Amino acid sequence: MAEWVTTHLPALVILVPLTAAPLAFLLGGTLARPIALLSALLSQPLALALAFTVSAEGGVRYEIGGWGGPLGIDLVADGLAATLILVATVVGLGVTVYAWGYFADRERYRYFWPLWLFLWASLYALFLSGDLFNLYVCLELVSMAAVALVGLSLRRDALLAAMRYMLAAILGSLFYLLGVALVYAAFGSIDIATVREAVRADVTGQAAFALMTVGLMLKTALFPLHFWLPPAHSNAPSPVSAVLSALVVKGSFYILVRMWVDVADPSFVPGSAALLGVLGASAIVWGSVQAMRQERLKMLVAYSTVAQIGYLFLLFPLVAGGGAAAADAWVGGMFHAASHALAKAAMFLAAGTVLARFGHDRIAGLGGLSRRAPVTAMAFALAGVTMMGLPPSGGFVAKWQMIRAALESGAWWWAVVVVAGGLLAAVYIFRVVALFLGREGAEGEDADVDAGRSPATMEWATLALALAALALGVLGQPLVELIGVGAPALVAGVGP
Amino acid sequence: MTTFAGLSQTDLYALAGAALFVIGLYGLITRPHLLHKVLALNISSGGVFLVLVGIARRVPGPVPDPLPHAMVLTGIVVTVSSTAFALALAKSIYTETGHAVLEPDDLEETGEVSRG
Incomplete structure (x- = not known):
């Protein structure tokens, strides 16, 4: 049995949520929630086992x-895929536990469970695609x-x-698919390992990469193609917002990393790394400034996602030169993906508890939340620590590695961007946290109606995710090692 | 392989496909009506499939390369599903707002009556 599981591990990882999804749909009703929770719990040991197998064997290939x-x-x-699968698994469990309480008796949201499980299975499949x-x-x-x-309500x-999200997503996919067609025309294969060997400076191949990149930038909501993200992420039910910001944007980002760090390197299309880096830096500034101006908590958190996505794209100019700097940037970028996923999920879930409790998420009306919902206020503040990149959080390790990479490669301006981004995040997060800790605002009295109940499981699941983001900074060494397993040649030499 | 004005069959298909892709992109951006937008995306995907079909003809001999064909078939399945979903979404928007556009508020402000 154990041997059978090990042999078929990559398939099993996908099959668990993929089997649970139609079951949750067909059996529906009261059974959907336990099915989802069972699937979430089963995924934990499977994802861990996959990480251990990848570490032990240096990579897994399954036909x-x-x-x-x-x-x-x-x-x-490889290490990259296993890392993101672990992140998706932990965030997924947190969101499932939270949603158990959030959707407790809302008949209108009965399709949440099968759709969420389908999304979960598709993410696993994406990270494992060869x-x-x-x-595509x-x-x-x-x-x-x-x-x-997103449209569930x-x-x-x-x-x-x-x-709006749908049209942007389909267009992004079509750009990507056109690029895949040209990759096949240029290199005669679409298998990642084969293309990696065959890749060479070739106009068709370069055009293919450009098309795929545009499509994926649209899907990752990289500035200035982020227009669809804030409305989609803030209007979705909060557990959905959490999954979208934490995991879904990482899916298309993952493909960009595969393309530009693993299959080819940024020199394949001259100027591509600098362009992606500049857009990332612009996203950090633009998203942060917009986050400061928002009046609704969920919109603030959504614009914070636009800003944090920017950091991910600093990876490309930082790894472009190879060497030790690239190795540091690699760890930094992946740590950022992991810690942002955990912290941003916690932030959206905290916002969801606020909505369920008070029936609104107008920031001005949330004064004194730390007394009314202490665990949620705490979770939001701790997630904010990671978002700002303060020690000892996972966000700190990520930013530290990026700054180191920037200084090592002599491109100090990227370090300035990283530091400035942390300060900007501090502005919009302290604005909210100060309110939480302060006195009840003018709207406090009438807002304090406690419109709905929010089971304790919701608040604790939120706090657990925020703590996990913090713990990454202290206990992150095994993850650093996993990220380095089978790392692309450009960033190889990643070590403890 | 037949040629036309120095272009191979593959090139012709690829150029026609690229043209369709761009026409669809133009429609998606310029047409406000959701049905037009969905159809525009369909035209674009038709263009991508045409490029793939053309690429399948690149191999020598009478039998085309089956792999791009497999991709087109899968792509068609994906497009059919996403189109059906997009149409259902557009219909819900029409039911909810009375307009099948992304920004119904603008229409109401300007007093425009183009419904449905």
Whole structure:
């Protein structure tokens, strides 16, 4: 049995939520929640086992049904994939526990469970895909489930946000698919490992990479293609917002990393790394400034996502030169992806508790929250510590590594961007936290109606995710090692 | 392989596909009506599929490369599903707002009556 599990591990990781999803749909009703929780719990040991197997063997390749390429589908896992799968698994469990309370008796949200499980399975499949076309299919699966989840409330604003998201997502996928077609024309394969060997300066190949990158930038909501993200992430039910900001944008980012760090390196298309870096820096400034100006908590958190996505794109100019700087940037970038996923999920879940409790999320009316919902206020503040990059959080390690990489490679201006971004985040987070700790605002009296109940499980799940983001900074060494397993040649030499 | 004005069959398909892709992109950006936007995306995906079909003809011999065909077939399945979903979403928006556009508030402000 144990041997059978080990052999089929990559497939099992996907199959657990993929089996649970139709079951939650068909059996529905009261059974959907326990099915989802069971699936979430089963995923934990499987994701851990996959991480251990990848660490022990330096990587895993699995042929579904034994067909093999080029017509069969291969699942491939290296340190990068295993890391993101672990992150998705932990965030997924937190969100599932939270949603158990959040959607407790809301009949209108009964489709949350199957859609969430489909989304979860699609994310796993995406991280494990070994070829570019399978990545396209997974991207579409992730997007469809995500769009449906955004529109779940069937409210006017949610539907409009879902439609905008849908059109952007399909367009992004089409750009990507056109790029995949040209990759096949240029290099005769869509298998990532084969393309890696075949890649060479070639106009068709460069055009292919440019098209794929544009599509993925749109899907990752990189400034200035972020227009769809704030409405979609803030109008979705809060557990959905958490998943979208924490995990879904990382899906398309993951493909960009595969393309520009693993398959080719940024010199493949001259200027690409600098362009991605400049857009990332612009995203940090623009997203932070917009976050400061928001009046609703969920909009603030959504614009914070626009800003934090910017950090991810600093990875490309920082790894471009290779060497020790690239190794530091690699760890920094992946740590940022992991700690942002945990902290941002906690922030959106905290905002969701506020909404469930008070029936609104107007920031001005949230004064004194630390007395009315202490655990939630605490979780928000701790998540903020990671977002600002203060020690000892995972966000601190991420920013530290990026600054080190920038200084080592002599490109100090990226270090300035990282520091400035942390200060900007401090402004919009302290504004909220100060209110939480302060006296009840003018709106305090009438807002203090405690419109709904919020089970303790919601608050504790939120706090657990925020603490996990902090713990990454202290106990993150095993993750650093996992990120380095089978790392692309450009950033190899990542070590403890 | 047949040629036209120095272009191979593959090139012709690829150029036609690229043209369709751009036409769809133009429609998506300029047309406010959601049905137009969804159809524009369909035209763009048709363009991508045409490029793939053209690429399948690049191999020598009478039998085309099956791999791009497999991709097109899968792509069609994906497009059918996403189109159906987008249409359902557009219909819900029409039911909810009375307009099938992304910014119904603008329409109401300007007093425009183009419904449905």
